[in-house]
Amino acid sequence: MKIATWSVNGVNKRLGHLSHWLEKRQPDIVALQKIRVSRMKQRKFPWAMLQKAGYRIEAHFSDDQWGSVAVLLRQSFLDGRAEPVVRQRGLPGREAEGRLLTVETSRIKVSSVYVPYAPCGRATKGQVRRSIKVKAKWLGCLSKCVDDQQDASKASFLCGDFNVVADGASERGCLNRSPEEREALDSLCALGFIDLYRDFHGPGLAGFNSGTPITNEPNTRLHLILGAGSVASLVTSAFVDLKYRGSIEDLPGEVWAPGAPVIIEIDDSTPKVQGVR
8 A cells, every 4th residue: 555645735736747646656545735726716626637547536625725635545446445435624613724634445544634834934933933832732633633533443644744843853932843843743643643754764864844855954854644553564665755856857847846745655465454543
């Protein structure tokens, strides 16, 4: 089973890269974030292209144009089983934000998550403090929602743009690195989830940010795939697909996304694949 997450930052603008990537990598499950298609303009979402590529699509659109998330399931992965069911569209009471979508099949439960970031551009210390507080509270709400819907019979995955640096030391007052944000992410993982990329590579490898290896500032990953502890031992590959962080020879002139996909491969041939509890 190949599961991926990609913060595409405008699905229509990156459609060439997305289509090419789906054809070449053939992921079974894809969580997309930052689609940049609003609820009022959801007809502009590339339904037909993704269906032609062989995927069943579920999406949750935000009221504005900045968010929205989706989950793609390859038809061959579904293999004639019962149709996938949407279990959650947005955090309770915050559905208009379009930041959470949970889809369940007969085999797995997967969520596409887009955690709020911060003010754009130059931010004051006060704005940063407020952003940290908002993000930590949002993650706390996510933890409650996930905990309320735990299902021990299925492997569960939380995939997405978490906007919290998962590696290295925390730094007070530093957006994405603050102790408050890190503690909120740790509380989510304490429900039984493991950072599959980090677990596979071990603590010595520097992380990634926006799909680009960071040499001067290591350990700045924001894009995560969190999975059940029982699944971690079955991971056979975990990587950031950096080829799609740049130009593709087959796609001259296409604009690539600022973030690259993260891909995890799991040996799901064993009955040990199960839920987080």
